[in-house]
Amino acid sequence: xxxxxxxxxxxxxxxxxxxxxxxxxxxxxxxxxxxxxxxxxxxxxxxxxxxxxxxxxxxxxxxxxxxxxxxxxxxxxxxxxxxxxxxxxxxxxxxxxxxxxxxxxxxxxxxxxxxxxxxxxxxxxxxxxxxxxxxxxxxxxxxxxxxxxxxxxxxxxxxxxxxxxxxxxxxxxxxxxxxxxxxxxxxxxxxxxxxxxxxxxxxxxxxxxxxxxxxxxxxxxxxxxxxxxxxxxxxxxxxxxxxxxxxxxxxxxxxxxxxx
Amino acid sequence: xxxxxxxxxxxxxxxxxxxxxxxxxxxxxxxxxxxxxxxxxxxxxxxxxxxxxxxxxxxxxxxxxxxxxxxxxxxxxxxxxxxxxxxxxxxxxxxxxxxxxxxxxxxxxxxxxxxxxxxxxxxxxxxxxxxxxxxxxxxxxxxxxxxxxxxxxxxxxxxxxxxxxxxxxxxxxxxxxxxxxxxxxxxxxxxxxxxxxxxxxxxxxxxxxxxxxxxxxxxxxxxxxxxxxxxxxxxxxxxxxxxxxxxxxxxxxxxxxxxxxxxxxxxxxxxxxxxxxxxxxxxxxxxxxxxxxxxxxxxxxxxxx
Numbered sequence: 088x089x090x091x092x093x094x095x096x097x098x099x100x101x102x103x104x105x106x107x108x109x110x111x112x113x114x115x116x117x118x119x120x121x122x123x124x125x126x127x128x129x130x131x132x133x134x135x136x137x138x139x140x141x142x143x144x145x146x147x148x149x150x151x152x153x154x155x156x157x158x159x160x161x162x163x164x165x166x167x168x169x170x171x172x173x174x175x176x177x178x179x180x181x182x183x184x185x186x187x188x189x190x191x192x193x194x195x196x197x198x199x200x201x202x203x204x205x206x207x208x209x210x211x212x213x214x215x216x217x218x219x220x221x222x223x224x225x226x227x228x229x230x231x232x233x234x235x236x237x238x239x240x241x242x243x244x245x246x247x248x249x250x251x252x253x254x255x256x257x258x259x260x261x262x263x264x265x266x267x268x269x270x271x272x273x274x275x276x277x278x279x280x281x282x283x284x285x286x287x288x289x290x291x292x293x294x295x296x297x298x299x300x301x302x303x304x305x306x307x308x309x310x311x312x313x314x315x316x317x318x319x320x321x322x323x324x325x326x327x328x329x330x331x332x333x334x335x336x337x338x339x340x341x342x343x344x345x346x347x
Numbered sequence: 348x349x350x351x352x353x354x355x356x357x358x359x360x361x362x363x364x365x366x367x368x369x370x371x372x373x374x375x376x377x378x379x380x381x382x383x384x385x386x387x388x389x390x391x392x393x394x395x396x397x398x399x400x401x402x403x404x405x406x407x408x409x410x411x412x413x414x415x416x417x418x419x420x421x422x423x424x425x426x427x428x429x430x431x432x433x434x435x436x437x438x439x440x441x442x443x444x445x446x447x448x449x450x451x452x453x454x455x456x457x458x459x460x461x462x463x464x465x466x467x468x469x470x471x472x473x474x475x476x477x478x479x480x481x482x483x484x485x486x487x488x489x490x491x492x493x494x495x496x497x498x499x500x501x502x503x504x505x506x507x508x509x510x511x512x513x514x515x516x517x518x519x520x521x522x523x524x525x526x527x528x529x530x531x532x533x534x535x536x537x538x539x540x541x542x543x544x545x546x547x548x549x550x551x552x553x554x555x556x557x558x559x560x561x562x563x564x565x566x567x568x569x570x571x572x573x574x575x576x577x578x579x580x581x582x583x584x585x586x587x588x589x590x591x592x593x594x595x596x597x598x599x600x601x602x603x604x605x606x607x608x609x610x611x612x613x614x615x616x617x618x619x620x621x622x623x624x625x626x627x628x629x630x631x632x633x634x635x636x637x638x639x640x641x642x643x644x645x646x647x648x649x650x651x652x
Contacts, residue, residue: 092464093464096460096464097464099456099457099460100457100460100461100464100465103453103457103477103534104476104477106453106531106534107477107479107480107531107534107535108479108480109495109501110480110488110491110492110494110495110531111479111480111483111491113491113494113495113501114483114487114490114491114494117494124499125494126494126497126499126500126501126504127499127500127501127504127505128504167389167390167393168390170386170387170389170390171386171387171389171390171391173386174383174384174385174386174387175387177383178382178383178386180383180384180387186387186391189391189394189395189399190390190391190394192394192398193394193398195588195636195640196398196633196636197588197589197591197592197593197609197632197633197636198592199592199593199594199609199612199613199629200405200592200629200632200633201398201401203405203612203616203625203626203629204398204401204402204404204405204629205397205401206616206622207401207404207405207408207622207626208397208400208401208404208405210622211404211408223397224397226393226397227393227394227397227398230390230393230394231394234390259382284482288484288485290485290486290594290595291594291595295616303484304484304485304486307484307486307487307490308486311486311490311599315493315494315497319487319490320494322487323483323484323487323490323491326483326484326487327482327483327484327487330482330483330484331479331482333482334482338475
């Protein structure tokens with residue numbers, strides 16, 4: 088019986104792994120295709136589509152745009168989220184529960200609707216479509232996330248360290264910068280990292296709110312109009328590789344922290 | 348996942364008396380009333396300006412006529428009278444329900460195997476591998492499924508090549524393709540949440556069940572499964588919310604044969620520039636999600652371990 092469970096488990100787990108990895112393997116394999124269609128039979132390996140991606144100015148500038156929007160909007164989101172979490176965790180504010188609910192509310196609304204709302208508002212206010220508009224949208228989706236992560240990590244022992252600093256005469260800004268920020272660094276880092284990945288991958292808000300200068304997911308979307316194309320495979324594989332490197336780095340920093 | 352549990356993160360009750368939190372109840376010496384508000388106002392302001400206000404703008408927009416402005420309810424009444432709009436909602440609900448059920452059914456045994464059958468020291472690696480494709484770009488992930496499911500894609504080539512079928516199957520641009528693409532994403536997400544849930548269970552539950560004479564099957568059905576049900580509900584709700592609002596997967600994999608709500612919304616903006624109708628449809632979609640939330644709220648309450 089036990090043996091049977093083991094065998095069935097193995098088969099099942101391998102089948103699910105297969106399902107999870109099938110599209111990724113196909114994507115990467117056919118990014119190395121030598122001919123112009125990413126369909127069997129495999130004719131590579133060849134790096135010509137990677138060259139095509141790297142020499143495509145639209146794609147490379149979209150990549151730079153994406154990095155800019157992701158880093159600036161994440162920094163904004165994590166700063167606002169951190170200050171707000173500190174305010175709510177350290178002081179009793181009237182209507183605190185309600186206000187915290189308001190801050191986290193955007194988490195329950197789909198990106199499409201957040202993007203639609205901003206599009207209607209900006210359209211009325213005469214704000215042109217731009218990377219800035221998309222960045223504003225990215226802060227809206229990431230701020231609640233940063234707030235929730237940091238707020239949930241603000242515990243009692245940190246209050247005591249802050250109190251000690253205050254007793255020793257440190258002004259509030261010094262307590263904040265020299266005590267709270269370093270103590271909360273893991274949560275701040277986690278919030279920033281998650282925001283980066285969400286903003287980096289976000290499509291629909293950028294699609295609605297940008298026009299000529301746009302982000303990488305939107306530019307990849309534009310590539311899809313040409314149907315199946317190994318160039319799309321190549322750019323997709325590159326994005327995947329970057330994400331994997333980031334995730335592994337993140338895991339390693341977390342592990343090191345845990346061991347220390 | 349911090350997404351759902353976070354909203355209920357009301358920590359220990361804060362002391363009522365002083366404004367400053369330190370347990371002694373002392374007020375902060377140099378912190379006036381202004382400081383706490385100065386800390387929370389930027390975030391609140393951002394949320395009000397770029398989340399609440401857009402929502403109000405959308406509400407107003409949904410009540411104006413596309414041609415010539417002026418107040419009208421026709422954007423909403425169109426949804427109920429135009430069968431193709433109504434059908435999009437039905438399609439969305441059907442696809443979302445199928446995706447949620449399929450993903451939970453696929454992910455639960457998988458998470459269980461990872462948590463119970465894989466040796467402890469390999470678990471972290473096994474889990475990391477299981478969610479690795481999670482980190483591909485969303486647009487690219489749907490496109491990858493297109494490569495697999497296309498008319499001359501991997502599956503059709505394998506099937507015709509092996510002589511099992513003579514004509515390629517229509518796999519892309521179908522509901523099956525949409526569901527497959529969605530399930531791929533949500534199996535990974537649910538595996539994460541259910542795995543975390545299973546690992547949080549204290550081993551003493553199982554020992555107690557065994558001591559009381561329950562076999563493995565009975566222990567699972569009467570102890571493990573009920574205890575992980577709240578986690579499953581949270582994951583299923585998350586799946587529902589993310590799935591029903593998604594535009595990319597149905598657009599790339601389902602094509603335009605069968606429209607889902609997000610596709611319908613985008614179509615109003617893209618092809619016709621009809622913001623009022625798009626706003627009305629978005630608000631209806633959000634109302635449905637809110638209803639779903641209220642219906643599940645009872646099970647979603649369980650937070651804070």
